[in-house]
Amino acid sequence: MVKKLTDPLDPADPLTNSDVDLAVESIALLNKYQKLQDRYTALLKLNQLSIDCADLNALFEQVHHSIASVMRANNFYIVMYDQTLSTLELVYHVDEKDELVLGVYPIDHFEGSMTNYVIESRKALLATPEVIAQLEQAQKIKSVGEDSIDWLGVPLMSDGFVIGVMAVQSYSADMRYQESDRDLLEFTAQHIVTALTRLQDRGRLQSAVDARTKELMHQIRDREKAELLQESLYRISELTNDPDLDIDKFYSLVHNIVGQLINAENFYIAKYLSLIHI
Numbered sequence: 001m002v003k004k005l006t007d008p009l010d011p012a013d014p015l016t017n018s019d020v021d022l023a024v025e026s027i028a029l030l031n032k033y034q035k036l037q038d039r040y041t042a043l044l045k046l047n048q049l050s051i052d053c054a055d056l057n058a059l060f061e062q063v064h065h066s067i068a069s070v071m072r073a074n075n076f077y078i079v080m081y082d083q084t085l086s087t088l089e090l091v092y093h094v095d096e097k098d099e100l101v102l103g104v105y106p107i108d109h110f111e112g113s114m115t116n117y118v119i120e121s122r123k124a125l126l127a128t129p130e131v132i133a134q135l136e137q138a139q140k141i142k143s144v145g146e147d148s149i150d151w152l153g154v155p156l157m158s159d160g161f162v163i164g165v166m167a168v169q170s171y172s173a174d175m176r177y178q179e180s181d182r183d184l185l186e187f188t189a190q191h192i193v194t195a196l197t198r199l200q201d202r203g204r205l206q207s208a209v210d211a212r213t214k215e216l217m218h219q220i221r222d223r224e225k226a227e228l229l230q231e232s233l234y235r236i237s238e239l240t241n242d243p244d245l246d247i248d249k250f251y252s253l254v255h256n257i258v259g260q261l262i263n264a265e266n267f268y269i270a271k272y273l274s275l276i277h278i
Contacts, residue, residue, distance in 0.1 A: 076095075077095065090103060090104075096171060129150075228260065228261060232260065
């Protein structure tokens with residue numbers, strides 16, 4: 001007897017069970033492949049961003065969007081760490097509960113935070129409720145800001161030094177982070193540092209070019225002034241050699257020549273006569 005498509009599945013039918021298992025496995029593989037494809041696309045975009053982006057604020061926003069395309073990143077922030085000044089600069093921050101103003105904060109403001117823990121340990125941290133409890137019990141962190149279910153942060157490393165932290169967090173038990181998410185953030189951190197270095201190098205180069213241009217312009221202006229002064233002195237000298245030139249006309253022409261060197265709207269010439277007593 002041929003089984004109709006509308007007939008209920010028979011659990012005892014091995015062929016039916018095999019088909020169901022194969023379908024479930026195929027769907028799982030397709031989902032896994034799609035996630036891998038999405039991550040690969042996001043990584044390619046991040047790599048291109050680190051090359052093309054010319055503005056840090058735009059870079060941080062695009063990084064957030066790229067990460068959000070492959071994992072939940074409703075709560076995401078980036079801080080830059082200045083070891084010399086002991087400060088943290090919050091350069092990008094999006095959060096459902098915490099409201100922080102972008103800007104520079106003393107590092108003491110984040111004392112006991114998981115951000116500080118990542119800076120001190122120089123390692124990524126996937127803080128589940130169990131890990132958070134262990135760290136709090138060991139007095140390595142304390143509650144700072146809104147309590148999250150999962151917190152995931154990675155250091156931004158440059159030449160072996162921590163220069164910042166990038167983190168995401170979840171306030172929902174339905175949305176948890178995995179080690180694969182940590183790997184993605186660590187990869188993203190490398191591209192952020194690459195872009196930072198490139199933009200800083202570009203900034204230093206631009207500053208050097210601007211300084212040299214300013215120096216050259218100053219030298220050109222000085223040379224032009226010297227040439228103009230020399231020409232003016234020559235013209236005045238020529239005037240003194242003209243025996244037919246009226247003295248009042250001479251003074252007027254001198255005024256005109258001096259006015260080409262400096263602002264001489266108010267100008268006068270006075271003759272000093274010394275009385276000689278015999």
